[in-house]
Amino acid sequence: MDTTSFEDLPYEVQEYVGQYLDQWDLRACVGVSRAWRTLFHSYLWRHVRIVWRSDMRQTNTPTELKTNCHLIHSLGLTCDSWHAPDFFASCPPTFPFLTSLEFKGRFYGGNNEFEELIKRGGGLTAITGGWKKLVFCVKREWEGMYEYGHSFFDTLIQHAAPTVEVLRFEGPSDTNSTDISRLLCSAPNLREFRIDGYLSGYDIVNSDW
Numbered sequence: 711m712d713t714t715s716f717e718d719l720p721y722e723v724q725e726y727v728g729q730y731l732d733q734w735d736l737r738a739c740v741g742v743s744r745a746w747r748t749l750f751h752s753y754l755w756r757h758v759r760i761v762w763r764s765d766m767r768q769t770n771t772p773t774e775l776k777t778n779c780h781l782i783h784s785l786g787l788t789c790d791s792w793h794a795p796d797f798f799a800s801c802p803p804t805f806p807f808l809t810s811l812e813f814k815g816r817f818y819g820g821n822n823e824f825e826e827l828i829k830r831g832g833g834l835t836a837i838t839g840g841w842k843k844l845v846f847c848v849k850r851e852w853e854g855m856y857e858y859g860h861s862f863f864d865t866l867i868q869h870a871a872p873t874v875e876v877l878r879f880e881g882p883s884d885t886n887s888t889d890i891s892r893l894l895c896s897a898p899n900l901r902e903f904r905i906d907g908y909l910s911g912y913d914i915v916n917s918d919w
Contacts, residue, residue, distance in 0.1 A: 756783050756784065757782075759788075760788070762787065762793050762797045772801065775802060776802045779805050780805075782807065782808055783809055783810065784809070785805065785808055785811050785812070786811075786812045787811070787812070789815045790815045790816045790817070794815075802830075803830065804831070805830055805831040809842040809843070810844075811827060812847070813845065813846050815848060817848055817849075817856065828866060828869050832869060841870040843876040843877075844874055845880065846858075848879075850882070855883050856884070858883060863886075863893055867892060872896070872897070875899050876901065878904040878905075879905040883905060885905060890905070
């Protein structure tokens with residue numbers, strides 16, 4: 711009985727298979743042959759998770775990020791405040807096809823790091839269509855709630871609000887109700903919104919959304 715190898719399948723079918731492999735399988739596939747690497751490499755880099763430490767600048771990670779940044783569609787980044795400057799110094803200036811971001815970390819305060827990430831991704835093109843999903847799971851380094859400031863919401867409204875569909879702020883946060891109202895009034899495609907923090911019923915009733 712004749713058997714059909716993977717290479718005998720039409721290229722369109724081979725590509726279809728790549729969409730359903732997890733990261734472990736994809737890592738194995740790219741090591742099989744040059745042809746398999748060509749086929750599966752883009753899928754391997756489509757969804758990336760990084761736990762950033764200061765010593766990672768001495769590894770191949772920065773080079774790999776800059777080489778493959780155009781392939782990344784979804785990024786899960788765990789990075790604390792004291793490592794954030796090092797990460798931005800090591801990563802590419804833009805992620806042209808990045809539409810999904812999940813950011814976790816501990817921070818003292820201020821949102822410059824988040825603003826920088828929002829600006830570097832979500833390129834509004836005919837292919838990407840801008841940001842689709844943004845999740846911020848931030849814990850304050852000291853006790854208390856993390857504050858998302860006006861500047862952060864200005865950046866969010868300018869670079870993400872027109873296209874974002876899922877937006878979640880996970881973890882205790884202190885957020886101005888006016889900023890929340892501005893954001894929701896600027897996000898016509900928003901399907902899921904979550905914020906763990908203080909927002910009074912009075913603010914909700916009197917909001918524009």
